[in-house]
Amino acid sequence: MRISIMTLFPEAVDAMMNESIIGRARRDGKLTICYYQIRDYTKNKQKQVDDYPYGGGMGMVMYADALYNCWADIKATSPDAYTIFMSPQGSVFNQEKAKKLSTEHSHLILVCGHYEGIDERFIEECVDEEISIGDFVLTGGEIPAMAITDAIARMLPGVLSDEECFSEESHFDGLLEYPQYTRPSVWHDREVPEVLLSGHHANIKKWRREQSIIRTYQKRPDMIESAPLTPKEKKFLENFKKEHEI
Numbered sequence: 752m753r754i755s756i757m758t759l760f761p762e763a764v765d766a767m768m769n770e771s772i773i774g775r776a777r778r779d780g781k782l783t784i785c786y787y788q789i790r791d792y793t794k795n796k797q798k799q800v801d802d803y804p805y806g807g808g809m810g811m812v813m814y815a816d817a818l819y820n821c822w823a824d825i826k827a828t829s830p831d832a833y834t835i836f837m838s839p840q841g842s843v844f845n846q847e848k849a850k851k852l853s854t855e856h857s858h859l860i861l862v863c864g865h866y867e868g869i870d871e872r873f874i875e876e877c878v879d880e881e882i883s884i885g886d887f888v889l890t891g892g893e894i895p896a897m898a899i900t901d902a903i904a905r906m907l908p909g910v911l912s913d914e915e916c917f918s919e920e921s922h923f924d925g926l927l928e929y930p931q932y933t934r935p936s937v938w939h940d941r942e943v944p945e946v947l948l949s950g951h952h953a954n955i956k957k958w959r960r961e962q963s964i965i966r967t968y969q970k971r972p973d974m975i976e977s978a979p980l981t982p983k984e985k986k987f988l989e990n991f992k993k994e995h996e997i
């Protein structure tokens with residue numbers, strides 16, 4: 752997988768994307784991240800990338816031309832690259848989208864806006880999809896680009912030690928993950944659930960699945976409606992509700 756990030760702040764993004772699991776994936780050749788400094792693609796002497804909005808109003812808008820020159824440079828050698836604009840107006844990113852992007856494309860171009868945003872004509876001409884990381888507004892697209900890169904990268908083959916590392920996690924199959932514990936077995940008088948110390952794998956698996964169902968119901972009732980539960984699990988949830996509801 753190759754991810755090309757168009758940004759005014761490549762160093763800031765790289766500082767984060769060189770660490771830990773993503774940094775190791777890059778060094779191992781499982782993921783390539785390239786940065787494109789949008790400012791390098793301006794044709795004016797001052798290297799200005801933005802200007803006042805037509806019609807007046809607050810803030811500055813990034814030039815379509817600087818963005819286009821940068822984008823065209825990437826597309827020239829990779830015509831199939833899929834272009835995503837980081838935007839609070841896009842569809843909201845989730846695990847399902849991360850899965851889709853990690854399997855359906857071998858090269859993504861992530862465009863980071865800044866200031867008031869970017870000239871609409873660049874979006875019309877060059878962008879395949881707009882993605883938001885939530886219903887709030889950030890100062891730039893760099894944090895969204897890092898979040899999306901991270902979520903995609905950890906699902907690429909070989910990046911994590913085992914597929915189970917992400918396939919059992921929250922959101923992968925429509926449920927939240929079960930609670931996790933590590934040593935010591937008693938901390939501040941709080942004991943780790945006994946079943947986890949039993950070494951009985953089938954019981955542990957069953958307990959974890961039930962915990963996933965319970966926490967999804969308690970923490971994200973909006974998710975439990977569409978969670979893929981078996982008839983037996985639905986019955987388990989109904990019983991749990993009866994026992995715990997007033």
Ligand SMILES: C[S@@+](CC[C@H](N)C(=O)[O-])C[C@H]1O[C@@H](n2cnc3c(N)ncnc32)[C@H](O)[C@@H]1O
Binds near residue numbers: 867
């Ligand atoms: C201050 S925002 C511009 C917001 C724009 N004026 C609007 O109201 O839709 C500057 C840039 O940050 C990025 N950005 C801000 N919030 C975002 C979000 N929730 N998801 C993805 N990108 C975001 C986008 O690239 C955007 O162009």
